Amino acid sequence: MQGNGMQTAAGLHRVRRVAAVLCLAAISALAGPALAEAGGADEDNPFANSKDAADKGEELFSRNCQPCHNTRGKGGKGPQLVRGAWGPGGANTDLTMYRIIAGGRPGTEMGSFATGLTSDEMWQIITFLRAEAKRVKSEASKASEDDTLW
Ligand code: HEC
Numbered sequence: 001m002q003g004n005g006m007q008t009a010a011g012l013h014r015v016r017r018v019a020a021v022l023c024l025a026a027i028s029a030l031a032g033p034a035l036a037e038a039g040g041a042d043e044d045n046p047f048a049n050s051k052d053a054a055d056k057g058e059e060l061f062s063r064n065c066q067p068c069h070n071t072r073g074k075g076g077k078g079p080q081l082v083r084g085a086w087g088p089g090g091a092n093t094d095l096t097m098y099r100i101i102a103g104g105r106p107g108t109e110m111g112s113f114a115t116g117l118t119s120d121e122m123w124q125i126i127t128f129l130r131a132e133a134k135r136v137k138s139e140a141s142k143a144s145e146d147d148t149l150w
Pocket of ligand 1: 061064065066067068069077078079080081097100101105108109110111113125
C-alpha cells in the first residue's frame with residue numbers, strides 16, 4: 001500500500017515537471033511576437049497604406065467606434081487615436097492597436113471587437129486611422145507654416 005502511494009507521488013511530480021516545461025514553451029511562444037512588435041510600425045497590417053482599405057475602414061469606424069472616439073478618431077468619451085503615440089512614427093504600432101481592438105480594455109468601456117468584427121475589418125479600421133493620423137499631422141504642419149507667415 002505504502003509503496004503504491006510513493007509511486008503515485010513520484011508520478012505526480014513528473015506530471016508537474018512536464019506541465020512546467022509546457023508553460024515555459026507557451027510563454028516563449030507569446031513573447032516571440034511581442035519582441036518582434038518592438039521593431040516595426042505596420043509590418044503586421046496586411047492592408048498597410050491601402051487607400052481602398054482605408055475607405056472601408058472609415059465606414060466601419062463611423063459605425064463602430066465614432067460614438068466614443070468621435071469623428072475621425074479625434075477623441076471624445078474615449079481617447080484620440082491619431083496623434084502623439086498614435087501619430088506617424090509614434091510608439092504605438094498597428095499590432096498594438098489591433099490587440100486593443102480585438103481584446104478590449106477589461107474594466108473600461110473599451111470592449112472587445114473580436115466577435116463583432118472580422119480580423120480584416122479591424123485591420124481596415126487601423127489603416128483608416130493611420131491615414132487619418134498622417135492627414136492630421138500634415139494639416140498641423142501647414143497651420144504652423146501659416147503662423148510663421150502672419
Ligand atoms: C463604448 C465606447 C467605446 C467604443 C464603441 C469604442 N471604444 Fe475604444 N476606447 C474607449 C475607452 C473609454 C477607452 C479608454 C480605455 C482606458 O481607460 O484605457 C478606449 C481605448 C481605445 C484604444 C486605446 C487608446 C489609448 O491611447 O490607450 C484604442 C486603440 C481604441 N479604443 C480603439 C477603438 C476602436 C478602433 C473602436 C471601434 C472598433 C473602439 N475603440 C470602440 C471606448 C470605446
